Amino acid sequence: METFAVVYSRISHDPEGRQAGVQRQEQDCRSMAAERGWGVLEPVYRENDTSASTRSRQRRPVFEQMLTDLARGPATVLLAYSTSRLTRRPLEYERLIELTARTGLQIHTVVSGPVQLDTADGRAIARVLAVIDAAEAERTSERVTRAKLQRAELGLWHGGPHPPYGYRYKIIGRLRELQVEQHTAALVREACQRVVGGDSLASIRNDWNLRGLRTRSGAKWRSQGIRKMLVRPSTAGMSERQGQLFPGTWPAILTRAEWDAARLVLLDPRRDTRTFRQVAKRYPLAGLLFCGLCDHMLCSNPLRGVPSFICSPTMNGGCAKIRIHAGHVEQFLLQRVAERDSAALEPPEQARVRAALRQLQDDHYDGLLDRPDYLRQSQRLRGALAQRGTARNVHAPSDGDKRVILHRALERVVVLPHPRGRASAHLDWPQRCALLTDRLQLTWA
Numbered sequence: 001m002e003t004f005a006v007v008y009s010r011i012s013h014d015p016e017g018r019q020a021g022v023q024r025q026e027q028d029c030r031s032m033a034a035e036r037g038w039g040v041l042e043p044v045y046r047e048n049d050t051s052a053s054t055r056s057r058q059r060r061p062v063f064e065q066m067l068t069d070l071a072r073g074p075a076t077v078l079l080a081y082s083t084s085r086l087t088r089r090p091l092e093y094e095r096l097i098e099l100t101a102r103t104g105l106q107i108h109t110v111v112s113g114p115v116q117l118d119t120a121d122g123r124a125i126a127r128v129l130a131v132i133d134a135a136e137a138e139r140t141s142e143r144v145t146r147a148k149l150q151r152a153e154l155g156l157w158h159g160g161p162h163p164p165y166g167y168r169y170k171i172i173g174r175l176r177e178l179q180v181e182q183h184t185a186a187l188v189r190e191a192c193q194r195v196v197g198g199d200s201l202a203s204i205r206n207d208w209n210l211r212g213l214r215t216r217s218g219a220k221w222r223s224q225g226i227r228k229m230l231v232r233p234s235t236a237g238m239s240e241r242q243g244q245l246f247p248g249t250w251p252a253i254l255t256r257a258e259w260d261a262a263r264l265v266l267l268d269p270r271r272d273t274r275t276f277r278q279v280a281k282r283y284p285l286a287g288l289l290f291c292g293l294c295d296h297m298l299c300s301n302p303l304r305g306v307p308s309f310i311c312s313p314t315m316n317g318g319c320a321k322i323r324i325h326a327g328h329v330e331q332f333l334l335q336r337v338a339e340r341d342s343a344a345l346e347p348p349e350q351a352r353v354r355a356a357l358r359q360l361q362d363d364h365y366d367g368l369l370d371r372p373d374y375l376r377q378s379q380r381l382r383g384a385l386a387q388r389g390t391a392r393n394v395h396a397p398s399d400g401d402k403r404v405i406l407h408r409a410l411e412r413v414v415v416l417p418h419p420r421g422r423a424s425a426h427l428d429w430p431q432r433c434a435l436l437t438d439r440l441q442l443t444w445a
Contacts, residue, residue: 002037002038002039003037003038003039003076003077004038004039004040004041004074004075004076004077005033005038005039005040005041005075005076005077005078005079005108006040006041006044006045006066006069006070006075006077006078006079007026007029007030007033007040007044007045007079007080008044008045008046008047008062008063008066008078008079008080008085008086009022009023009025009026009029009044009045009046009047009080009081009085010022010025010046010047010048010063010080010085010086011025011047011048011085021048022046022047022048025080025081025085025110026044026046028081028110029044029079029080029081029110032079032108032110033077033079038077038079040079041074041075045062045063045065045066046062047060047062047063063087063092064425064426066078067095067096067099070099070103070105071099071102071103073103075105076103076104076105076106077105077106077107077108078105078106078107078108079108079109079110080107080108080109080110081109081110081111082109082110082111082112083109083112083115083126083129083130083133084112084133084136085109086107086109087130087133088130088133088134088136088137089130089134089421089423090127090130090131090134090421091421091422091423092423093126093127093130095423096115096117096126097117097123097126100117100118101117101118104118105117112129134421148241149241149242151239152239152240152241152244152246153246155239155246155247155248155249156248156249157176157177157178157234157239157248157249157250158239159176162216163176163178164178164229164232164234164235165184165187165188165215165216165229166180166181166184166185166187166188166229166235166253167179167180167181167184167185167234167250167253168180168181177250178234178248178250178251179250179251180251180253184216185253187208187213188229188230188235188253188254189253189254189258191204191226191229191230192230192254192258192259192261192262195230195262195265195266196258196261196262196265201223201226201227201266202223204221204223204226205221205222205223205226208221208226209221227266227314230254230259230262230263230266231262231263231266231267231314233245233259234248234250235252235253235254235259236252236253236254236255236256236258236259237250237251237252237253238252238256266314267314267317283300283307283309283326283399284330284399284400284402284403284406285309285326285329285330285333285403285406285413286300286403287407288406288407288410288412288413289309289324289329289412289413289414289415290412290413290414290415291311291318291319291321291322291414291415292322292414292415292416292417292441293311293319293321293322293417294311294318294319295414296311296316296317296318296319297316298310298311298312298318298322298324298415299311299312299315299316299318300326301323303323306325306326306327307325307326307327308323308324308325308326309323309324309326309329309415310322310323311323321417322415322416322417324415324439328432328436329413329436329440330402330406332432332433332436332440333406333410333413333440333442334402334405334406335433336442337405337406337409337410340409340444353381353384356381357378357381357382360374360377360378360381361374361378409444410442410443410444411443411444412443413440413441413442413443414440414441414443415439415440416438416439416440416441417439418439419435419438419439422435
């Protein structure tokens with residue numbers, strides 16, 4: 001019976017997208033499969049420019065799809081160039097151990113040898129290697145962070161595949177220097193003057209789009225894009241690292257005074273034209289979540305269309321280190337409120353009817369209502385309760401109802417950083433609740 005294998009290749013950094021590294025890994029894995037007589041299932045699982053360290057929050061959709069496919073078969077062998085190419089996250093090793101126990105999967109690598117996950121000693125060694133790989137990734141991250149800080153202190157540009165808007169790259173040997181691109185720099189200066197002069201970002205956006213002006217990628221301008229272009233330090237010939245500004249050696253498009261004036265306008269929280277009431281209608285958690293690092297209130301900021309909250313540096317001067325999925329938090333908090341007091345989940349109108357019924361009973365017991373009046377009014381209120389209860393079973397509570405329920409039960413919710421090395425994708429609800437229990441600190445009203 002022929003043995004089938006899948007090949008997984010990954011490289012952490014490939015800013016130019018050449019994929020040379022993953023192709024070399026794939027070739028070595030194919031050679032190993034040919035030597036052992038294994039058939040390679042197509043296509044291979046390839047993740048380019050994707051980190052697998054504990055410090056990275058990048059999603060790995062190809063890796064997740066591979067695990068799903070391996071659970072279904074027919075492959076019984078997983079091939080990778082090395083264990084560190086497969087993953088550097090201890091939690092993902094646990095998932096591989098569970099998959100191996102369930103399917104009998106074998107894991108082989110070109111340079112690290114076979115990964116024995118079917119014995120206690122093998123699993124122990126794999127876990128130790130995972131911790132070592134994670135530590136090496138964290139040490140690498142620390143070295144890279146220090147190197148970037150040193151570049152900033154020396155006034156050097158930190159690099160990247162694309163220059164900031166208003167600049168172009170000049171290639172000198174293996175180095176890239178920033179030079180002002182006059183026609184795009186003129187737009188940066190125009191936007192700065194108009195913002196300081198009182199124009200809104202929306203008016204600038206509409207004007208530029210009507211004039212046929214486009215971003216570097218050829219897309220229409222958006223207000224947020226113009227905002228980022230003006231507030232980034234590189235536009236004023238500076239770089240920012242660890243909250244500090246460092247003068248750069250490249251020419252500035254805006255003077256420091258012009259840049260400060262634009263930031264003073266754009267970072268003013270009063271520029272947000274949405275009222276708190278408008279935000280609260282859409283997001284029941286608005287005004288309830290606070291950052292566990294800097295204690296600033298979290299702001300609504302959808303990510304790829306998914307409602308979420310962040311500690312925003314531009315909207316309220318936050319640290320930009322906290323983001324959390326709004327839907328999961330809503331569901332978790334409503335569940336906690338129900339565990340604490342099941343009646344608290346009643347919609348506001350139904351709660352008011354029930355309160356009126358209790359008051360009616362108190363008035364009757366105190367002798368303020370005779371029996372006929374009490375029976376007539378209590379029957380009316382109980383009928384309203386029954387009707388609203390039926391409607392509640394048919395219709396889910398509205399965002400307005402959720403907001404009243406949560407703000408009535410909770411004073412504030414502090415959101416802590418996501419635990420390192422702990423995956424958040426593809427969790428079932430009990431696992432999600434365990435994660436949120438660790439991340440959320442509740443203060444009950």
